[in-house]
Amino acid sequence: MRKKILIGQAGGPTAVINASLAAFVEELSHLHHISYIVNGYEGLANNNIVNGTDALHDQIIQHRNVPGACLGSGRYPSDETAIKKSLKTIMDRNVDVLVMIGGNGTMAALAQIEQLARENKYKLQVIGIPKTVDNDLGGTDHAPGFASAASYVAQSCVDNSRDLMAMNNFEQVRIIETMGRNSGWLAAASGFFTQHVSEGPHYIGLPEKSFDLEEFLEVVKSSIDKYGYCLAVVSEGVRLPNGLSRSKEVNGREVLGGVAETLKCIIEEGMGVNVRAETLGINQRCLSLDSSSIDFQEAEQCGTFAAKLLQNNITGVMVSFSRGEDSLNYMNLIDVPLRDVLAAGERKLPDEFIKDLPKYYKWLSPLIAKNHMVYPTPIIKGDVYAET
Amino acid sequence: MRKKILIGQAGGPTAVINASLAAFVEELSHLHHISYIVNGYEGLANNNIVNGTDALHDQIIQHRNVPGACLGSGRYPSDETAIKKSLKTIMDRNVDVLVMIGGNGTMAALAQIEQLARENKYKLQVIGIPKTVDNDLGGTDHAPGFASAASYVAQSCVDNSRDLMAMNNFEQVRIIETMGRNSGWLAAASGFFTQHVSEGPHYIGLPEKSFDLEEFLEVVKSSIDKYGYCLAVVSEGVRLPNGLSRSKEVNGREVLGGVAETLKCIIEEGMGVNVRAETLGINQRCLSLDSSSIDFQEAEQCGTFAAKLLQNNITGVMVSFSRGEDSLNYMNLIDVPLRDVLAAGERKLPDEFIKDLPKYYKWLSPLIAKNHMVYPTPIIKGDVYAET
Known part of the structure; x- marks a missing residue:
């Protein structure tokens, strides 16, 4: 028929x-x-x-x-x-x-x-x-x-990390905001290509977890102390406490975003360091590269x-x-x-992955082509030569 | 010796x-x-x-x-x-x-x-x-x-264009902000991969030209009328009139940016359409892809x-x-x-290129690898089938 x-x-x-x-x-x-x-x-x-x-x-x-x-x-x-x-x-x-x-x-x-x-x-x-x-x-x-977006997020983060470690006398903190709505899959994918602990991300903010500002600031501070900089990743769906959130409505649909920008202001006011908020934006869902x-x-x-x-x-x-x-x-x-x-219903990043990111990356790995170069150990750590 | x-x-x-x-x-x-x-x-x-x-x-x-x-x-x-x-x-x-x-x-x-x-x-x-x-x-x-950054800008724009044309019942204008400081080379490169006039960019704002808000709004309006959407590109170095500019100082160095966000607010207030401001960000200078x-x-x-x-x-x-x-x-x-x-001194995009972008793209073409796929003619124009 x-x-x-x-x-x-x-x-x-x-x-x-x-x-x-x-x-x-x-x-x-x-x-x-x-x-x-x-x-x-x-x-x-x-x-x-x-x-x-x-x-x-x-x-x-x-x-x-x-x-x-x-x-x-x-x-x-x-x-x-x-x-x-x-x-x-x-x-x-x-x-x-x-x-x-x-x-x-x-x-x-x-x-x-x-x-x-x-x-x-x-x-x-x-x-x-x-x-x-x-x-x-x-x-x-x-x-x-999802896999294309996750791969783009992961590559952006490891490349931004290499950029940030070179710029730490000018900019100490970079906060990268990902898509994901109310689920943390994309934000958590940010560390997928990480080979060296200094590359970060040193903090990943997920919508599934309630946001703890003090914990976040503590991680930022200790990363700066340890590496000279901090790379943080936050999902657009992270809910900030005390009405700090900047989500808004367009045509009756909630458009998320602005978490990185808000956290940037909080850190700059409190710590006297320079922070850049980077939103990975629509390229996450459309870049064909x-x-x-x-x-x-x-x-x-x-x-x-x-x-x-x-x-x-x-x-x-x-x-x-x-x-x-x-x-x-x-x-x-x-x-x-x-x-x-x-x-x-709306599928969240499960607890077993939130608590064990390497387990999540193992789950993710058959979905992402292995075309990422293995980057060598960074040479400079803050303002000193990082002995290997 | x-x-x-x-x-x-x-x-x-x-x-x-x-x-x-x-x-x-x-x-x-x-x-x-x-x-x-x-x-x-x-x-x-x-x-x-x-x-x-x-x-x-x-x-x-x-x-x-x-x-x-x-x-x-x-x-x-x-x-x-x-x-x-x-x-x-x-x-x-x-x-x-x-x-x-x-x-x-x-x-x-x-x-x-x-x-x-x-x-x-x-x-x-x-x-x-x-x-x-x-x-x-x-x-x-x-x-x-420069060539890597220009190529990234050009690919981002043609891909964002395909995304935007699919979303025009939700979002009618997308303003993409590029790096470039006081020179328009990167912003002008945005149309390098364009094959079809409907892909845009329909407007490119360069630091070398004084910004004419009325002209800009006119282009946005006519693009929406013609295609159902408008893809605009602005350089971070564009100076907006009447103190609208949002550049700021970090450590005594002027950090540019915020032009797209400012223009977004102006359009949304004046035209009643939905606008997204996209900053291509640090990926322009670091993405290895x-x-x-x-x-x-x-x-x-x-x-x-x-x-x-x-x-x-x-x-x-x-x-x-x-x-x-x-x-x-x-x-x-x-x-x-x-x-x-x-x-x-600081090298600007020359007048001969500003007035004749195809001439600029001819100049640019030996610097950019020809790995961009030729995209077919778009199928939908606004809400009608675009007869070919």
Whole structure:
């Protein structure tokens, strides 16, 4: 049976989200009719759909390695009205299958649409393809997009460390702020490439832990004493005490950030040292230079696996990675019910990793290509030659 | 004759400054005695010198591809006292040759030390090796460090553009702030990888031009009308009118920045659109992922050429690139008198490039490796399918 498929991308783009789309299209465009949703759920609710021609399929496949979401993505509140309008688009167009590539919010909306279709006795197959840089998506070991972002964070930190140790007569503290929303996966990845203790990061602030200002200041002070500088990493989701937080709202969605800048002011006032606040910014989710090759492959595998689920008439599921029990390195592709994804909720960095970062880095290592050079021992420590 | 050499690194590090040092050491460590200055001019003034052993030479050579300045660098005001103390270090140690790797300030201090040595009838050979990410160093076509930074800026902009076009129902304007101090070379490089006019940057703010707020707002508005979003790039050195500038002083040195953040506030207040200010930050000068391979080679060539000048007893000069008259692609290594470097002053982006960016990109192209993928035509324009 030739199915009518609608596919879209939702939420913040990643460096590899187009790879999932391209692989899916390549697999199915000759078997079924695919139409594309412009700008994610907003386009679905507002019937902003583009008919898939051979030329368009080809153009999408050409976007395989391009960052950003080539169909348009964005944020859109999935309230009751939006869900109803989305189903109307689907029913008016006699759509058989809805496929969305996205994170937690995307999967929640997908489940609501499926539910409403069922209540309306409309037969709809729904499939979710995972995507997140924050790794906060439940129901899967990890999701495409995260590894590229984690690798970028880790490389930025070790390179910033080498820069900072050279500049410590001008700048003693550098605070690097990462993405991650309410989960610390990205911030904690900052030390992944560290080979020498003096490289740091000497402090990692995670949203999962309550922030202790005194402890933080103590680490900064002792690192300066020991190395001549301090490299600190904080997640955008760290909640500062006493209303110091600078998060704000844009279109009803909380936009995090400003933790590094706030801590910079606190340190400069209290310690009389120079501090730089560095926000790694959108490059974490879009810079194509560091897209992990494994991440790309996995993003493609997710698209291909979604095509297989579609062919097998599986519905109400998200594509998911399950790690082989016998080997950390072996990833199985499976499907998990959307209700399990939702039940899992926003995924946090587990305690076992927070307490044991090397254990986390072992978990992370099959996801990140080993293209990082091993840096030699630093030569200068503060203002003295560091004897090796 | 076996010479006593002192070598140091000064100013902000780059991704390739260690390559110049490594090449120099590799060339001469078996012929002369090399000692190393810790933390640039501060170390020279304060007699903070490390004796060069075979083990240390090897360790330095291992830093060839590592970002940061492995000897320690930093900022230090070269006032009369510092210059006198520097010469004292040199004379007390019977140093024959002083070699410094750095930018404008480094070369100025080098010339002052040479002058003072001459007044004291102390025979001192001085050689400068160029380094800058801002490309504001006079007396040379360009300097190592710049190409890697320019390439990073250009890649960040084209990737941010793909991200922004996917997010335009959430964020309509993104303002990217680059380094460059008072010169626009880095900011202007932002469009180097652009293949499609919709990618932008739709506006580039340069320190060489006076900032026209009305013109800027007009470009932002018309880009949003045309594409659904606007990607603007501003140099940290752009001077905003009416005291809006947010530059500040750290240790007597003006630290630029904050232009993007200020413009963000102005647009959000005036236009009712969402704006993100992105500062590309220290990764511009340290991220090893995008160090242009040509930049690395040139940094090494500068170190090797400095060794040759030393062997030939040339003094009072800086290593310099001169572009072949008959071919844009051919770079000659020459030496230029330090007084000519100083006379040239802070190097600005010339008018011919400001008025004709494609001409600038032609000039830039032999410095940047051609590893950028050609991105296909964007699929979505605002909220409609962009027919090709």
